[in-house]
Amino acid sequence: MCRTLNPFPKWLGLGEQTDRPTQSDANTLKARQQMVRQQLKVPDRGITEPRVLAAMEKVPRHEFMPEKIRAEAYDDTALSIGHGQTISQTFIVAFMTEQLQPEPEDHVLEIGSGSGYQAAVLAQLVRKVYTIEIVKPL
Numbered sequence: 001m002c003r004t005l006n007p008f009p010k011w012l013g014l015g016e017q018t019d020r021p022t023q024s025d026a027n028t029l030k031a032r033q034q035m036v037r038q039q040l041k042v043p044d045r046g047i048t049e050p051r052v053l054a055a056m057e058k059v060p061r062h063e064f065m066p067e068k069i070r071a072e073a074y075d076d077t078a079l080s081i082g083h084g085q086t087i088s089q090t091f092i093v094a095f096m097t098e099q100l101q102p103e104p105e106d107h108v109l110e111i112g113s114g115s116g117y118q119a120a121v122l123a124q125l126v127r128k129v130y131t132i133e134i135v136k137p138l
Contacts, residue, residue, distance in 0.1 A: 028073075035061075061087070064115040064120065065087055065115060082138075088118065108128070
């Protein structure tokens with residue numbers, strides 16, 4: 001059996017989004033900007049690729065997790081999304097993305113999409129992202 005999973009929120013124009021935001025857009029933008037400044041741009045972390053930093057700032061991580069933990073969305077930690085799975089910590093997402101060296105014309109296949117956050121970050125940087133996830137509720 002084959003089916004297409006679309007973990008992207010509606011704001012990406014690629015699928016469904018949560019209909020219950022818990023914070024204002026201004027507050028989450030501020031939280032994302034702070035996350036980039038304090039967790040990614042710091043010298044010992046070394047995330048320097050401007051496109052990756054911009055994608056991390058743009059993608060609202062809180063929309064990719066259960067409502068009950070959204071207040072922790074911009075902490076630099078992995079968080080449980082249920083079903084024995086986690087959403088990766090922000091630094092790891094940025095690091096993996098930067099190491100990939102994505103180009104605008106690239107097509108990327110992500111195996112194990114989980115929440116879809118990594119795929120949403122990649123979607124800001126490449127032409128097309130294909131994802132697959134075996135945990136159906138995710």
